[in-house]
Amino acid sequence: MNKKTRCLSLSLLCLASIQAHATTYISAKAMVDVTNGQLINAPLISIDDGKITAIEQQKAPTLKQGDEHIKLPELTLVPGLMDMHVHLTSDPTVPRSERIGQSAPRKAVKAAYFAEKTLHAGFTTLRNVGAEGYTVIAVRDGINAGDIVGPRIWAAGPSLGVTGGHCDNNRLPPEMKYSAEGVADGPWAVRAKVRENIKYGANAIKFCATGGVFSKGTKVGVQQYSQQEMNAIVEEAHLRGLTVAAHAHGTSGIKAAIVAGADSVEHVSFLDDEAIKLAKKHGTWFSMDIYNTEYTLSFGEQNGVDEENLAKERQVSKKQRDSFTRAVKAGIPMVFGTDAAIYPHGDNAKQFSRMVEFGMTPLQALQTATINSAKLLKVDQQLGQINPGFLADIIAVKGNPLENIAVLENVNFVMKNGNVYKK
Template identity: 40%
Template sequence: MRKCLALLFCFLVTPLQADPLYVHVGQLIDGQSDRLRSGVTLVIEEGRFSAVESGYQSVPEGADYLDLRDRTLMPGLIDTHTHLSSELAPGSYIRRFTENPGDVAFRMVPFAERTLMAGFTTVRELGDSHGLSIALRDAIRAGHVKGPRIHAAGKSLATTGGHADPTNAWADHIQGDPGPRHGVINGPAEAAAGVRHRYKEGADLIKITATGGVLSLADSGENPQFTEEELKAIVETARDYGFHVAAHAHGGEGMKRAIRAGVRSIEHGTYMDREIIRLMRRHGTYYVPTISAGRFVAEMAEDEDFFPPRVREKAAEIGPLIQDTFARAYEAGVRIAFGTDSGVSPHGDNAREFIYMVEAGMPPMAAIQSATRVAAEMMGIADDLGTVAVGKRADLVGVPDNPLEDIGQMLKVNFVMKDGRVYRHE
């Protein structure tokens, strides 16, 4: 008889056996085609797809089998902008003085599991402290905790007083002068040193804060914060180490400098204009919108006690603009990869971004592809992930009905597989 693994896989914490697993899928979004496929058989061996066949193929006697004919499956989702080391809440700004790294690390574990259970099997983790996302990445790889596959940037790079300077607004006697080791650089030589420190700590890519930001206690939310020479030094050094560079940027001038320097992606992009759109298309720069973060901070800005006063002002001003920026960028043909900035918005709610993208005019299929094939292409992992295809990692996410007809289905994930291992099956 077939061995139906629906219940067994819910609790599986060890690697899959080598025997092939047959999966009958009701409807499949494969990440490659713009069309929904009905009635598909997947065969999985050693954590990878070994066959993707039309129709419900016969299952050999005694073979492992999953019956998923009652739902729609798609490749494991990818969120290219997360912060698993935090989740914004009243009192967040004082925690840096009351918590130790171990406190933060333990809080990351449920955030990671929540993200995986929401269907996001891979994330790009864009900025933390104490190398915690790198440690979490390694713990997940080793099977110690459950979570998505992590590509970690480690500590974001900033200039003195910039958005990712960890000592902004501290009292003079504790402020000090952080250097490249702590992600604060000034001048091309320190810029290169900052990249090399990220390499030393085991990062997978580089994150920079090319402009001011909303949530930092620095005054400006949009001013350029790196010179062109500093940006070129970062990108050129990153290239030597095989790193992509992701650039947080709200203001126009900072975006222009970062794009000309050769960053891989612009995160947020709030004040993107036609010139910037043309630059992004010319340079092949990806856009990661993070509408979820903009919507969340704008909503929280209505609460007088949630943010410090200057942050509240910036959140109310900048947050509501991102969805409209996304709409203009999509219409103009900018390459868009899915990203939420979760940690600003709550972890596990990542899929709300799909709803906001569709509201702004992106078709549901394109929105899903932005979190599968396009995200994988941007991250340089398309040979392994992003589509359901022979030879690729067996990451699968299932929802009860057709998300192309109701994008809200993306909030109803009831099946999650990563590397051929099932973590959720309801």
């Protein structure tokens, strides 16, 4: 190797070394510590390789070549938000009759679009609880590979449900002999369906324990899967280390899902004292979507929602909000779940104000979308806080969410894994 070539090689090596060890610094007006509700003034956060390495106060960084200093002097830093109940393939502004005819590839494109929109709204982690055609699993993998932009996603495959139940498609004529992909009846059949979901990439499982608002011919309060079937679903998923979400409006379905060991129960509309005791005994998380009622009742008819479904929403909405207040007072652990797709994606943070209205403090509401959701997903040593050793999922807003939770509806800055997506 001649002298010129050797010098060039050394220069490239030095440049690579500088780039590999470049540090990103973020300074801001304040930062929320979600574990204790403290507001830390003038933080300086150091980030290397997508992880937070240090947090200091009232200090300016010493920059070396390749370092970056992001200055947010008017903003408050908050951990990236987490929504544990979304449906990225579904668009509430499109009539339901039109959605039936959409192909899996078309739904995957929709999901990619809504994933990026939700990320820009400050949600750096999502759990997508059910989608046909393994579409959201493909979107998740595309995000992880860097092909497209979006949040970190835990994706269930097709939701498990009984024949003719909430997770089946009951809108087509019998001569078509159509069943939704997740339909399975009996303990061994549901085990096989869980295994199939995992085979094709699911890293979460969802099943329907009761009827639902937006299905045809189901009653929201009626249990669908038996106790034996729910036990089999949860046991099979837990054998493989996956968390399980149980859709349950009705009281008996809520209790059966808790007894089966579901990690979270979704909706939880008709709650009684026994269900509260069971949830506390088993450490079950509740995910209660108390924001979307007004949108459904205001815009549902023009978006093709049947009167049957609107009537069920009227039946459920007040009961669910009363149950939410009871659960908060009882100290049931809660995560943030909105059922995004019932209302437009990207409006997820509008639920925070409803949570405060119906019984939570702003800190409690914020914790549902940070440390609590991270605990549900068993990643609470990586996500949900701004702390050294955690992944650099950080958003910034103007104002103090501990005083006015509604400031989370307008996010000015979004970072995920140390990469800036909105600034």
